[in-house]
């Protein structure tokens with residue numbers, strides 16, 4: 076049911092074009108995946124997600140486990156049916172949220188005990204429990220339960236953490252039930268080269284159908300992230316998809332693609348929409364700023380999204396200033412459309428042997 | 444540019460079917476008008492408003508005067524262009540909001556001084572100023588600046604208020620500039636029969652192209668509202684549209700239509716959506732209630748709106764419980780669709796000489 080076809084490799088860089096086949100349809104890589112934390116991509120309808128050509132979305136195991144609960148989602152017929160999204164879905168393992176949102180967590184070899192960030196109730200997640208939850212949710216791609224080390228952390232902490240992640244990955248693999256779900260392993264190891272290589276070397280023999288790079292974009296400088304990718308992707312399996320978790324800044328995506336990454340996800344496009352900030356090819360545009368008060372041009376003249384084809388900066392600014400939800404919707408649509416297009420344009424550039432020029436053009440306009 | 448064609452009168456009641464022609468298109472009456480207070484119908488896009496067959500929307504002069512300001516809207520090319528809505532728009536006069544939201548207001552013959560509910564800044568609205576604002580906004584139908592008396596109030600208060608409203612209506616008419624905008628007069632007089640008749644008799648000779656009934660649905664019992672309509676609509680011009688302001692409860696709409704009202708507006712459908720409450724043919728349905736947790740049926744099986752055709756009560760409840768905006772959107776779409784359909788079905792029933800049966804059927808299912 077799963078297959079990753081490597082369609083083309085860039086002649087100048089490690090960038091590549093692929094096709095990932097899943098039970099709910101094919102995904103053209105490189106791809107950006109909008110995040111639907113609570114079984115909804117913030118402010119958008121499934122219909123709008125399709126209108127911007129979202130091929131796959133991500134949802135969060137930790138949040139869905141707490142609300143509405145995986146058993147309810149299962150009873151609804153799985154996540155696709157529950158949220159009325161018939162294209163591929165990826166669920167993360169909840170590991171990142173347990174470590175970033177959960178209170179008073181205690182990590183043992185068995186798993187993690189934590190208190191819910193919502194009501195303080197006590198919960199326990201183990202690799203087996205996470206597989207049960209992800210099996211019930213029924214996403215096409217599911218992630219192994221990992222421990223995501225913070226940045227910065229010591230070599231010792233990162234080593235213990237990655238080794239536990241390896242043992243947990245094995246337990247996830249052993250307890251994963253459904254053939255229609257692809258379980259991806261997650262490479263950890265912080266920003267330590269030896270540990271990243273150790274993690275990859277431990278996980279690759281387990282023959283997961285895809286591999287994620289976890290524990291990046293957690294506060295480290297961009298250069299350090301790129302350095303990790305530089306030595307990590309070359310040792311990752313060539314014929315399996317590579318997913319860089321939690322990365323969504325436009326320049327990070329272009330750099331990730333150049334280093335051979337196939338999949339990206341991030342809450343950034345919908346999160347900054349809430350501050351009235353749009354992503355554009357020239358950099359961030361803070362629509363709520365006073366200078367756009369009487370600007371009757373769209374967010375981006377060249378953009379073909381619903382927001383840009385129908386509304387002006389002045390109107391969107393008015394909506395944001397008056398706390399009207401349509402403002403969030405329009406900027407969210409635009410931002411997601413922008414990242415999806417960025418991945419699609421990168422893909423076309425690789426296919427047409429002009430990725431180097433494409434990247435150059437990107438930086439000519441883009442201000443970080 | 445304006446014309447109201449009386450197409451059919453009910454043989455049993457005062458209900459009627461009409462066609463109101465405006466520069467931005469025809470409106471089939473009876474009609475419910477969604478309210479877009481701040482140049483946006485809360486949570487919805489213009490595209491969605493069209494999908495539920497909204498023929499005209501209402502916007503608020505008071506709110507737009509404060510933000511973004513009528514001069515900005517004029518600079519944008521008018522309200523239609525500013526908010527990208529190419530069908531008819533009606534703007535109220537701001538009178539109701541000045542009296543309900545404005546602080547420290549001082550009413551004189553000249554106009555009303557008040558402080559903004561947003562920042563306490565001081566403002567002055569007169570009939571002439573309101574006409575200037577409404578002319579700049581550029582709606583198809585605009586309302587005269589009126590004083591809306593509270594309920595309950597004394598006969599003396601209501602009398603002074605309606606007489607001032609008459610004098611202000613004359614000043615509005617004298618200062619109204621644009622031929623492509625129809626200025627409606629507003630009949631006041633509280634719940635006093637002699638005063639309502641006095642108001643109508645003063646305004647009707649001024650020959651406005653349409654008349655609104657103001658000062659109802661402000662806290663009085665339904666029976667009192669119906670009583671006012673009973674004696675008021677028969678003395679209102681037959682060949683001009685009649686607009687009952689601020690009324691949107693389903694039973695109020697059916698009763699208003701039976702008494703010869705053509706137009707309705709209310710924030711109710713979008714306001715109760717925020718509490719997770721849906722309007723249905725059997726009455727209110729509080730989707731956020733625990734009993735819908737595992738209810739995998741739509742809000743209303745028979746409804747053809749986007750929410751009901753694609754999502755379950757369980758999912759919408761989850762969205763509301765987790766404060767996800769899509770939940771508000773779906774209930775808002777459903778509620779507005781419900782009221783628009785109610786008006787449309789009433790219209791068809793009148794056309795087919797079965798309005799009495801239609802009303803009976805409505806009450807058989809509907810629980811207030």
Ligand SMILES: [Zn+2]
Pocket residue numbers: 374375378379380381382383384408409410412
């Ligand atoms: Zn756009």
Ligand SMILES: [Zn+2]
Pocket residue numbers: 742743746747748749750751752776777780
């Ligand atoms: Zn519906």
